[in-house]
Amino acid sequence: MKAHDTESAYDLILQNVARFIDLTDEEKDLFKSLLKKGSARRKEFVMRPGKVALYEYFVTKGCLKVYSIDRNGVEHVSMFAIEDFWTGDMASFMLEQPCTYFIKALEDSEFLMISKESFERLFHEIPKFERFYRNLYQRSLVSYIERTNQGISLTAEERYEIFLSKYPHIANRIKQKDLAAYLGITPEFLSMIRSKMSKR
Amino acid sequence: MKAHDTESAYDLILQNVARFIDLTDEEKDLFKSLLKKGSARRKEFVMRPGKVALYEYFVTKGCLKVYSIDRNGVEHVSMFAIEDFWTGDMASFMLEQPCTYFIKALEDSEFLMISKESFERLFHEIPKFERFYRNLYQRSLVSYIERTNQGISLTAEERYEIFLSKYPHIANRIKQKDLAAYLGITPEFLSMIRSKMSKR
DNA sequence: AGTTTTTCTTAAACTAGTTTATTTTTCCGT
DNA sequence: ACGGAAAAATAAACTAGTTTAAGAAAAACT
Numbered sequence: 001m002k003a004h005d006t007e008s009a010y011d012l013i014l015q016n017v018a019r020f021i022d023l024t025d026e027e028k029d030l031f032k033s034l035l036k037k038g039s040a041r042r043k044e045f046v047m048r049p050g051k052v053a054l055y056e057y058f059v060t061k062g063c064l065k066v067y068s069i070d071r072n073g074v075e076h077v078s079m080f081a082i083e084d085f086w087t088g089d090m091a092s093f094m095l096e097q098p099c100t101y102f103i104k105a106l107e108d109s110e111f112l113m114i115s116k117e118s119f120e121r122l123f124h125e126i127p128k129f130e131r132f133y134r135n136l137y138q139r140s141l142v143s144y145i146e147r148t149n150q151g152i153s154l155t156a157e158e159r160y161e162i163f164l165s166k167y168p169h170i171a172n173r174i175k176q177k178d179l180a181a182y183l184g185i186t187p188e189f190l191s192m193i194r195s196k197m198s199k200r
Numbered sequence: 201m202k203a204h205d206t207e208s209a210y211d212l213i214l215q216n217v218a219r220f221i222d223l224t225d226e227e228k229d230l231f232k233s234l235l236k237k238g239s240a241r242r243k244e245f246v247m248r249p250g251k252v253a254l255y256e257y258f259v260t261k262g263c264l265k266v267y268s269i270d271r272n273g274v275e276h277v278s279m280f281a282i283e284d285f286w287t288g289d290m291a292s293f294m295l296e297q298p299c300t301y302f303i304k305a306l307e308d309s310e311f312l313m314i315s316k317e318s319f320e321r322l323f324h325e326i327p328k329f330e331r332f333y334r335n336l337y338q339r340s341l342v343s344y345i346e347r348t349n350q351g352i353s354l355t356a357e358e359r360y361e362i363f364l365s366k367y368p369h370i371a372n373r374i375k376q377k378d379l380a381a382y383l384g385i386t387p388e389f390l391s392m393i394r395s396k397m398s399k400r
Numbered sequence: 401a402g403t404t405t406t407t408c409t410t411a412a413a414c415t416a417g418t419t420t421a422t423t424t425t426t427c428c429g430t
Numbered sequence: 431a432c433g434g435a436a437a438a439a440t441a442a443a444c445t446a447g448t449t450t451a452a453g454a455a456a457a458a459c460t
Contacts, residue, residue: 028271032434042357052423058460067350072353074353076349076353078345078349079350084381090338090341090345091342091345091346094338094342094412095269095342104451123331125210127327127330130327130330130331131323131330131336133328133338134333134334134337137334137337137338137341138290138294138333138337139294140341141290141337141340141344142290142291142294142295144341144344144345144348145278145290145291145344146291147348148278148344148347148348148351149268149276149278151348151352152276152351152384153270153272153274153373154278155446155447156446158449160460163426165315174406174407176405176408177406177408184352184451185447186447186448187407187408187409188408188409188410188447188448189446189448190408191408191410192409192410192411192447194408194409195410200413234456245447267451288409347408353416355416355417356417375436375437375438376438377436377437377438385417385418386417386418386419387437387438388417388419388420388438388439388441389416389417389418390438391438391439391440392439392440394438394439395439395440
């Protein structure tokens, strides 16, 4: 049972990697050996601001909320990471500076973790992984740019509709106030948008 | 004279690359051979929405404005690329889909261009470049994430002050209305912010 | 199953930023 | 150096989203 779960977690990450690079069986084994397994119960923190982020995370089960709290005490959700998502505090992990994000499990969750040393060893021993992560970051960049633009040019209602159509499977798993914090509006205003939309 | 300019452009890009990877003289020559030179006069377009972006750009002189125009006709500046900056429409270049940005020279400008084929050949022949671009995209991602967060949690006045302190050398080269379009506010409101700040 | 806590809804007063319009200043091509 | 065009300043009326507050619904913890 435990073994089965572990295997399916590895299957998921190997499938994820296989979208961009082909690995031999030995390479797969090395990659797996560099991953640590982690888990968090609902409401538990995976990461907190202040210390350096030691890992990047690949979610295999559940849902993590990556967010920060600004000086006015307002929460801003950077992303919801569900199964098959990579996440972490990139800036902290990469530059080894104190991280600024909370990562909290919204559901009982499981994930695979890779440390900076393993990351470097991976690039060194299997240079193909540079390609994989180059692609991953390139794609993340594209979607961040898109989201930045949307944040600037669209109304909250439009952003809400885009989120619904782009991530319907996430939208119905999370609290409305968390979604509001992702959209950059108050829960009250999201509630108003929803009631306005349903009357139409 | 022409030759000197060309050499200094190559020097600049090699210096830029050298921040992350070391190249042999042969590798430098191959890299240089894969770059095309380009230039644009003030007000001239380097790229327009609609067609697929064929190149990524490295600016060696002048200043490019990368922007889009939303359905309300409002201009949104994604970045100002001055000397030593990489730019382009990543999504279009990478996914070979129609690009959505304008790139316009704000000053007489010069740049080096790399095509998708050259890009692939570069990765193939000098795998170290995967590392270079992985780093470049990782860093771009970090700064985009930061900017997204600022756009969400700070007031226009705060964002203006941050821009001034982070890019003073860009701030005093560009028009106020272009900066307003970067900050995501109207030129009128930026004008009000400035007059308010100077009275303090 | 019942109670406590969290989340969602609704509504009125409020604020940061927009719009529109007019005037003044700066810039740039000849 | 000048004349026209673009950019910047100022101000009043306006709107998208916030704040505060209070009640209703849902979810979570014994």
